[in-house]
Amino acid sequence: MNDNFLRLNQLIQSEKLFNNALGNVSNIGNLKYLVLSDPKTASTTVADSLQFSINGTKKKDNVIHMHSNETCLHRLFPILKENDVGIKELVELRNSVNRNKLVIFTIYREPIGRGISHFFEDLDYRHGINADSKNINKFDYLKELFLSTQIGYLWPRHVHWQINKYFGLDLFKSNYDPSLGYGYLEGDMADLIVINMPSLDSASSFVKEKCNLDSFVLNDSNLSSNKWYSEVYKRLVSEIELPKEILDRVVWLEEPYLDFFFGNDSNNYKHDLYRRFGYDYLPFSKDIAPATPEILPDLEYENALYARRLSYIHDVQYD
Incomplete structure (x- = not known):
């Protein structure tokens, strides 16, 4: 050893x-x-x-x-x-x-559900909001807090x-x-x-x-829908409105994963996602790409992500 x-x-x-x-x-x-x-x-x-x-x-x-x-x-x-x-x-x-x-x-x-759920999981740790906080039931406050910090949650x-x-x-x-x-x-x-x-x-x-298991049965754990913030969480999931520039940025970076995991249904997913927020989905091209955000949580990861995304545009859409 x-x-x-x-x-x-x-x-x-x-x-x-x-x-x-x-x-x-x-x-x-x-x-x-x-x-x-x-x-x-x-x-x-x-x-x-x-x-x-x-x-x-x-x-x-x-x-x-x-x-x-x-x-x-x-x-x-x-x-x-x-x-x-x-x-x-x-x-x-x-x-x-x-x-x-x-x-x-x-x-x-998928990024939207993942991001909203992650935001609520971090309410106490990152934002100091818990079951006893006066802001926990203030929907507009939580909505604005989510949008102002979305890069930490929606960003891939x-x-x-x-x-x-x-x-x-x-x-x-x-x-x-x-x-x-x-x-x-x-x-x-x-x-x-x-x-x-x-x-x-x-x-x-x-x-x-x-895994050569005798049995494997899923036992749900750590569900957002069962936690102390469940009611306001469900409301934010159903009522959140994302600005189009945020949605474009998220989907543009996430697209290789969306196409891989959803296959032929990927375009339907993207169209449905945009319609959910009242927008039309237009396929991205070399000339249509969101600007790099000012806040980046991990430079090495960001470089790898952008390299993969740009390679994906070239290899898949333009070869």
């Missing part, structure tokens, strides 16, 4: 990272699944359901659930960042003591980019079938299961087969 593995093991034990079950080199071999998915994509439901399918409990003995290397490891455990250790090293450590390949799950959710933050960066698994190369809503990709360090969120229920048999 090399020095990096030993160093990570020491960090895991000294900082009590993750939980007791995965808190040392021998037990980290118990890790079977990594749910690495954007926030509010039913990833908690998938992680809890996987663990429950293994041993009838939601205690994460065999599953790690996170949204990114930075927010879920480096922000919570700065010592990992200081030692240049992250999710890739964690999986390498796990693979050194378990020859059975790890399976990574990632789930896609796909962890699929990180999965490719750290594990060499590009979901665009998976055998994902839009008519089914799920697919699979084999890799060297891990394998990848890709699911479109509306297809979670129908993907259960597929997950059961690929």
Whole structure:
């Protein structure tokens, strides 16, 4: 076992990272699944359901659930960042003591629903609004707050980019079938299961087969519709009005993912989305692209996203 593995093991034990079950080199071999998915994509439901399918409990003995290397490891455990250790090293450590390949799950959710749900999930953490706040039932206030901070929620933050960066698994190369809503990709360090969120229920048999589980039943967890903000959340979902320039920017950047995950139904989805807000959808071209926003949360990610988007325009629409 090399020095990096030993160093990570020491960090895991000294900082009590993750939980007791995965808190040392021998037990980290118990890790079977990594749910690495954007926030509010039913990833908690998938992680809890996987663990429950293994041993009838939601205690994460065999599953790690996170949204990114930075927010879920480096922000919570700065010592990992200081030692240049992250999710890739964690999986390498796990693979050194378990020859059975790890399976990574990632789930896609369309941008508007994902963004609104993420906004409400962060009300307390980012905006200091909780069940006792005087502003929780002020719809106009929350609507304006969402629109003023929309770049942090509607802006594409796909962890699929990180999965490719750290594990060499590009979901665009998976055998994902839009008519089914799920697919699979084999890799060297891990394998990848890709699911479109509306297809979670129908993907259960597929997950059961690929993971060699006796059963796999979804147990809903962390639903926005069941939380203390549920009523105002439902109202914002149904009544929010997005300015066209925001919608254009979101759809323009998200389009490669929309086309991949929805296939032949992608154009119908885009037309319906624009009509929902009272606009007409016009296909983008080289001459029609939203301006780069002033606030960018991650320069490296932004560069990769723009490069993929511009390549997509050239390769798909103009070759």
